[in-house]
Each structure stands twice: as C-alpha cells, then as structure tokens.
Amino acid sequence: MSITQDTPVGTIAAEFPLATRVFARHQIDFCCGGGIPLITACAKKAIDVDKVLAELQAEIAPGAQNEESRWDQSPMPELIDHLLKAYHVPQLEELDRILAMTQKVHDVHGDKDQAMFDELLKTVTAMHTDLVGHFAKEEDEIFPALLSGKTDEETLAALECDHEEVGEMLRTIRRLTNDFTVPAAACNTWTALWHAFADIEQGLHMHIHLENNVLLPAARAAK
Numbered sequence: 001m002s003i004t005q006d007t008p009v010g011t012i013a014a015e016f017p018l019a020t021r022v023f024a025r026h027q028i029d030f031c032c033g034g035g036i037p038l039i040t041a042c043a044k045k046a047i048d049v050d051k052v053l054a055e056l057q058a059e060i061a062p063g064a065q066n067e068e069s070r071w072d073q074s075p076m077p078e079l080i081d082h083l084l085k086a087y088h089v090p091q092l093e094e095l096d097r098i099l100a101m102t103q104k105v106h107d108v109h110g111d112k113d114q115a116m117f118d119e120l121l122k123t124v125t126a127m128h129t130d131l132v133g134h135f136a137k138e139e140d141e142i143f144p145a146l147l148s149g150k151t152d153e154e155t156l157a158a159l160e161c162d163h164e165e166v167g168e169m170l171r172t173i174r175r176l177t178n179d180f181t182v183p184a185a186a187c188n189t190w191t192a193l194w195h196a197f198a199d200i201e202q203g204l205h206m207h208i209h210l211e212n213n214v215l216l217p218a219a220r221a222a223k
C-alpha cells in the first residue's frame with residue numbers, strides 16, 4: 001500500500017507499525033480515530049499533511065521492523081495471544097500501581113493544586129475500574145467468541161465504544177498533567193507517576209489500535 005493524504009490513519013498504523021511513532025509525535029489519534037483520513041487527522045491538529053507524509057516515508061523506509069510486527073497479517077489466535085501477553089497482563093498490573101501512586105500523591109501533595117489532584121484521582125479511579133472490567137469482558141467473553149466465530153456487530157461496536165471512553169479519560173489525564181510535564185517541586189513518586197501516565201497512554205493507544213484497527217476488521221471480514 002502507498003500512503004496518501006486520504007489513507008485512514010488506522011490503516012497506516014496497521015500496515016506500517018513504525019508509522020505510530022510519527023502519529024505519537026504529533027498526538028494524532030490513530031486508535032479510536034483510526035477511521036479518519038490522514039488529511040483530516042492532520043487538520044484537527046493543525047499540522048501540514050505534506051510534512052507528516054514526509055515523516056511517515058522517512059520512518060517506514062528501511063522496512064525490516066515493519067514486517068516483523070505486521071499483526072494484520074497474523075492469524076487471529078496469534079494476535080489475541082499477543083494482546084493478552086503484551087498488553088492485558090502487564091497493563092493490569094501497571095494500572096494497579098498507577099492507582100496506588102495517584103492516591104498517594106493526591107493525599108500527600110493534594111493541597112498544592114486540590115482541584116487538579118481531585119479530578120486526577122477521580123479520572124484514574126474510573127479508568128482503573130473501567131479497564132479491569134473491560135479486560136475481563138474481552139478475556140472471558142469477546143475473545144473466545146471471536147475465536148469460535150460467534151460474535152455480532154452489536155458486541156463489536158460496544159467494544160469500540162468502551163475504547164472511545166478510555167481514549168477520553170487518557171486525554172483528561174494528559175490535560176490535567178499539562179502533557180505530563182513534571183513540576184519543579186515534584187517528589188520522586190510524583191515524578192514517577194507522571195512518567196507512568198505517559199507510558200500507559202502510549203501502551204493503551206497501541207493496545208486499542210490493535211483491537212480497533214486490526215482485530216475488529218479481521219472479525220468483521222470473517223463473517
């Protein structure tokens with residue numbers, strides 16, 4: 001596939017995994033907003049589409065790594081196994097750690113910016129609850145149904161809706177933390193928490209991208 005300004009960003013990310021570096025650099029939403037053309041995604045961020053096209057060409061040119069991680073060319077059981085091992089298991093553990101750290105930093109430093117820390121704790125608590133339930137639903141119901149070919153459009157659409165909500169919570173965390181900028185007065189836990197937010201955002205974007213733009217199209221095509 002050659003990339004043009006009309007290619008959907010999710011398709012680019014699925015076929016050229018290294019392209020996600022360019023999207024992350026410009027905060028272009030390639031997971032929940034994967035269906036929209038590159039030109040529209042760039043316009044949303046007020047970035048020149050030709051500049052992004054040039055960066056994409058530069059990033060994906062050497063090619064080797066793009067081939068290694070082409071999950072869109074893998075059988076569904078392998079993709080699901082990868083989602084579980086590379087994302088569900090470590091992210092569940094990391095979400096527990098992040099919630100505990102958020103609570104701690106909120107309790108110790110809340111008075112430095114009470115409104116921000118209150119909203120942050122509320123958002124992280126909600127995201128933790130939602131994702132624990134979401135991962136369990138995928139593991140216990142949706143993935144087995146996909147593997148046996150028994151799933152319906154309503155279920156798949158609900159999954160995308162869940163992902164949309166997670167995307168919104170991640171945007172809230174990014175906004176509250178001023179793009180994960182560590183304040184000069186931050187202690188070690190506070191600093192570690194801001195770094196953990198940046199990492200989990202990146203990891204969840206990849207996780208959701210693989211489900212929205214690779215797994216679900218494969219499930220729909222198999223019907």
Ligand SMILES: [Fe+2]
Nearest residue numbers: 083135138211
């Ligand atoms: Fe998942």
Ligand SMILES: [Fe+2]
Nearest residue numbers: 134138163211
């Ligand atoms: Fe999911």
